[in-house]
Amino acid sequence: MIKPLIHSMAVCPDMTKTYPKITHGKGIYLYDDKGKRYLDGSSGSSSVSNIGHGREEMVEIMADQISKVTVLPTHAFNSDVVESYLKELTDFAPEGFTKAWTVMSGTEAVENAIKLALQYHQLRGDNTRYKIISRWNTYHGNSVFTLDVGGMKMRRGLYEQWLHNFPHISPAYSYRRPAHLNEAEYVQELLEEFENTIIKTGPETVAAFIAEPVIAAAMGAVPPPPNYFKGIKYICEKYGILYISDEILSGFGRTGENFGINNFGITPDIIAAGKGISGGYFPLSAVIASDKVVQPLVDTKTAFLGGHTFACNPMGARVGSKVLEIMEREQLVARSKRMGTLFMEKLKSLYEFDIVGDVRGVGLQCGIELVQDRITKTPFPASMKLSKVIGEKAIQKGVVLYPGSGSVNGVDGDHILVTPPLTINEEQIDEIVDVMRDCLKEVVSESKKLTA
Ligand SMILES: Cc1ncc(COP(=O)(O)O)c(C=O)c1O
Missing domain, CATH: 3.40.640.10 (Type I PLP-dependent aspartate aminotransferase-like (Major domain))
Incomplete structure (x- = not known):
């Protein structure tokens, strides 16, 4: 018998992982074959689905x-x-x-x-x-x-x-x-x-x-x-x-x-x-x-x-x-400015975590950078893959973020890019920020356990 590949898609980012299978999308949400709903805070591979998914017109x-x-x-x-x-x-x-x-x-x-x-x-x-x-x-x-x-x-x-x-x-x-x-x-x-x-x-x-x-x-x-x-x-x-x-x-x-x-x-x-x-x-x-x-x-x-x-x-x-x-x-350009301002304010609440070094962005192109120490701005070791860990936790909680690394010098540095559809409303912004807060809380407590 031919052994099945761990992952059947040749160009998936991680061949050892099984990815949820998306069956359809509607508005700002994607749905998988198990019926789970994900808020697409990335808009596809960042900033693609600006008008949302599944538009009949x-x-x-x-x-x-x-x-x-x-x-x-x-x-x-x-x-x-x-x-x-x-x-x-x-x-x-x-x-x-x-x-x-x-x-x-x-x-x-x-x-x-x-x-x-x-x-x-x-x-x-x-x-x-x-x-x-x-x-x-x-x-x-x-x-x-x-x-x-x-x-x-x-x-x-x-x-x-x-x-x-x-x-x-x-x-x-x-x-x-x-x-x-x-x-x-x-x-x-x-x-x-x-x-x-x-x-x-x-x-x-x-x-x-x-x-x-x-x-x-x-x-x-x-x-x-x-x-x-x-x-x-x-x-x-x-x-x-x-x-x-x-x-x-x-x-x-x-x-x-x-x-x-x-x-x-x-x-x-x-x-x-x-x-x-x-x-x-x-x-x-x-x-x-x-x-x-x-x-x-x-x-x-x-x-x-x-x-x-x-x-x-x-x-x-x-x-x-x-x-x-x-x-x-739908005046989406003006909406992006308005919602972007709101999003930025809410993202700034994540400064409650010392590992959030910088919150930044323009309009609905927003991001946070993570640091070990807010004063020295020392990044986390690249081997920790912190942004990826946060991205995966967020997916489990039903929100798609766009994690990245290398922000400091091409290798070190963790950031999370957030680029939701421009149709996003305030409630959905809260949903993203709440999930980001929960993920940050978890990684902070896990790292404390590791260093205790
Ligand atoms: C700034 C910028 N330029 C170029 C590209 C390449 O676009 P594509 O992936 O559609 O070839 C990207 C893709 O992410 C991008 O972000």
């Missing part, structure tokens, strides 16, 4: 579009569904963004955004620019190229021999700034590091800078210190470097604004969007480009050198359009 429009057409030979045809969606998408973006196209995943959108940056420079005769500056401890996708651009040491590990083509600078991490610096001095130091990196690497070789507005999965909802992004954008302009905002997670209302970068008073040159763009009802992501970046392509009548089988398919466009309609009808 999504079923209707998807069935309707399937009955019409789902993919096109895009080398030969266009369609009104796609055209009108791309217009809606650019209208949703900041002023001056007039061109967009869709792909399937956040990783593809980021790669496309970077390729567009390269093509922009090349068409203008700037043939030496190809490097991308990004920040350590940030995530920009899981292809080898985007892992190299990103800065998550644990995810890069296996592929080290293929990497190291791009310079990285420090992430802006006020909570752990050097003790002798105030926030303004810290920002100054970070900006000097950025400018020195450009000079050292050769300004004429740098094509673009990329950043998440609020660092999400890698660090647990770390917002930038005041004026940081303004300074970064100023330096980008000084050296002719394009600014790409990775809005895969922070976009589509997650931070209480259409895009995360809107919170910080600058306009990027290119936006890469994903996740919440489709609410998870269909794989969809997009590159949204400013006039400035598109102009050389228009002037030289050159097409963008992209092209994927499922790029700009009518099915994704229809889904994306419906998501925008729902977001507008």
Whole structure:
């Protein structure tokens, strides 16, 4: 007899574990095959199910579009569904963004955004620019190229021999700034590091800078210190470097604004969007480009050198359009701001536990960081896998969180990212915070027993 695999899914995060099997979702909740209900405080793999699960109106429009057409030979045809969606998408973006196209995943959108940056420079005769500056401890996708651009040491590990083509600078991490610096001095130091990196690497070789507005999965909802992004954008302009905002997670209302970068008073040159763009009802992501970046392509009548089988398919466009309609009808961006403020207040009550070092976030992109000692900010040993333990306890109690590690230096540091659907209400916020409190209580008492 063939022995069954411990787990039948080849790409599940932990092959030794048995995961509950979800049969369906409704609103903010998921249900497993035993009838257990889970509050999805993560919105899928963070910030996807922004409009909630199981929306009947999504079923209707998807069935309707399937009955019409789902993919096109895009080398030969266009369609009104796609055209009108791309217009809606650019209208949703900041002023001056007039061109967009869709792909399937956040990783593809980021790669496309970077390729567009390269093509922009090349068409203008700037043939030496190809490097991308990004920040350590940030995530920009899981292809080898985007892992190299990103800065998550644990995810890069296996592929080290293929990497190291791009310079990285420090992430802006006020909570752990050097003790002798105030926030303004810290920002100054970070900006000097950025400018020195450009000079050292050769300004004429740098094509673009990329950043998440609020660092999400890698660090647990770390917002930038005041004026940081303004300074970064100023330096980008000084050296002719394009600014790409990775809005895969922070976009589509997650931070209480259409895009995360809107919170910080600058306009990027290119936006890469994903996740919440489709609410998870269909794989969809997009590159949204400013006039400035598109102009050389228009002037030289050159097409963008992209092209994927499922790029700009009518099915994704229809889904994306419906998501925008729902977001507008239910005022989900404003709701995210309102509920985010409330959530943050309630999360701060978790400071009752000494192991909660920092509570942070913007809108409904919230997180906590866990420390052994609140004064020294010493992280727990990575071997304890504390955030994972808390994440598992929360699932047992019926709440899905998004635990992560490596926030301090890529290896050490535990954080919990919380990104519930934007439709969340106050009662459901309480449900999440209560479960987090119970989990923290348990890990504190278990660690006391261990050290007693
Ligand atoms: C900021 C950011 N960029 C890019 C990606 C990659 O998106 P995907 O997993 O859809 O390829 C993610 C995914 O979590 C992300 O959070």
